[in-house]
Amino acid sequence: MIDYLNILLYVQIALCVFCLFRIIRGPSIADRMVGIDIFGILVVGICAILSIITKRSYILDIGIAWIILSFIGTLTLAKYLSGKKLNE
Amino acid sequence: MMKYIAIFILSFIFWILLTFSFSISNIVVGIAAALVTSFVFGKYFLKHVRPFLQIQRYYWLIIYLFIFTWECIKANFDVAYRVLHPAMPIKPGIVKVKLGLKTNIAKTILANSITMTPGTISVDIVGDEIYVHWIYISTDNVEEYSQKIAGRFEKYIKKIFE
Amino acid sequence: MEIIGFIFICIGILFNLFGCIGLIRLPDVYNRLQSATKCVTLGTCSILIGVVFYYGFTNGGIKAIVAIPILFFAATVAAHALVKGAYIFGIKLGDKSVKDDYKDVHKS
Structure with missing residues (x-):
């Protein structure tokens, strides 16, 4: 079973390449931000599968912290995009 | 005052779910962290407590x-x-x-x-x-x-x- | 138990794949954000449910259950902020769009 999980982990990492393609190619700046947002969610899936393979449950803690940090980062980028000051 | 107690209980439940071990030291640390959280964020969170009890x-x-x-x-x-x-x-x-x-x-x-x-x-x-x-x-x-x-x-x- | 978890993880990765294909294929920012947010969020939730089946009700399983609502609220609010920011920044809707009610509000 662990071998198949390894294959799934590689598939999930390969999906990140799609996001990187959108970040590099995106015609406007908003496209790049969409790519960054989706990339942050995909990393949580990588953390979850990795915690099963290595049988260490603290990797899920890293996933939860990653969700919150990626959320704050996306909000900051969106606020910059709409042209406001950060303390508004 | 009631809303401080409500946010204290909520954050303590969250701590227990995240760590999920019932040793004495863990519970003491959880109570301390929940106290700090409820003092800092208590006044922003909610206006009434009654809807929680229905x-x-x-x-x-x-x-x-x-x-x-x-x-x-x-x-x-x-x-x-x-x-x-x-x-x-x-x-x-x-x-x-x-x-x-x-x-x-x-x-x-x-x-x-x-x-x-x-x-x-x-x-x-x-x-x-x-x-x-x-x-x-x-x-x-x-x-x-x-x-x-x-x-x-x-x-x-x-x-x-x- | 492990078989059920494995099936959930497979379904999650399939949905992630659909979301990423949408991210590449669809024509403008708003449609891309729609497909990507929906599919990738539910796919990751499915992966976390698979993790719950692997661990059972221990330390790790409870953590995975707690992560699901946090992921839901974070992803939806981030998508909402990105759509509004992109509109205010001045990115037009794509060529295929047929209606725009938000234009009047933003002008005033």
């Missing part, structure tokens, strides 16, 4: 969760169909939908629900109107698409959060 709200919440999960799964198959179809049957646009809800928290939850349901994503709330980006506009009739977008959730949310 039992029927939890009953409607459970029914709402089932309906919401079903809509989410339907949304995924809808998006997968539109993405994989070779001609991409999309007809996007931004429409305006009237709301019947009053409080802020109910409006926020409704906007989040709209974002996860098939083909719609909420853009902005102005007063009691919500602007929705829709991937496939099927009708031009205001009544009909209001019912289609928001009508499924509105009555449950009114019972839960107001």
Whole structure:
């Protein structure tokens, strides 16, 4: 079973390449931000599968912290995009 | 005073769920962290405590969760169909939908629900109107698409959060 | 138990794949954000449910259950902020769009 999980982990990492393609190619700046947002969610899936393979449950803690940090980062980028000051 | 106690209990439950070990030292650290959290964030969080104590709200919440999960799964198959179809049957646009809800928290939850349901994503709330980006506009009739977008959730949310 | 968890993880990765294909194929920012947010969020939730089946009700399983509502609220609010920011920044809707009610509000 662990071998198949390894294959799934590689598939999930390969999906990140799609996001990187959108970040590099995106015609406007908003496209790049969409790519960054989706990339942050995909990393949580990588953390979850990795915690099963290595049988260490603290990797899920890293996933939860990653969700919150990626959320704050996306909000900051969106606020910059709409042209406001950060303390508004 | 009651709202400080409510946020203390909520954050302590959250700590127990995150660590999930019942040793003495863990519980003491949890109580200290929850005290700090409730002193710093207590005045921002909620205005009334009474809605937490009414039992029927939890009953409607459970029914709402089932309906919401079903809509989410339907949304995924809808998006997968539109993405994989070779001609991409999309007809996007931004429409305006009237709301019947009053409080802020109910409006926020409704906007989040709209974002996860098939083909719609909420853009902005102005007063009691919500602007929705829709991937496939099927009708031009205001009544009909209001019912289609928001009508499924509105009555449950009114019972839960107001 | 492990078989059920494995099936959930497979379904999750399939949905992630659909979301990423949508991110590449669809024509403008708003449609891309729609497909990507919905599919990727539910796919990751499905992966976390698979993790719950692997661990059972121990330390790790409870953590995975706690992560699901946090992921839901974070992803939806982030998508909402990105759509509004992109509209105010001045990115037009794509060529295929048929209606725009938000234009009047933003002008005033």
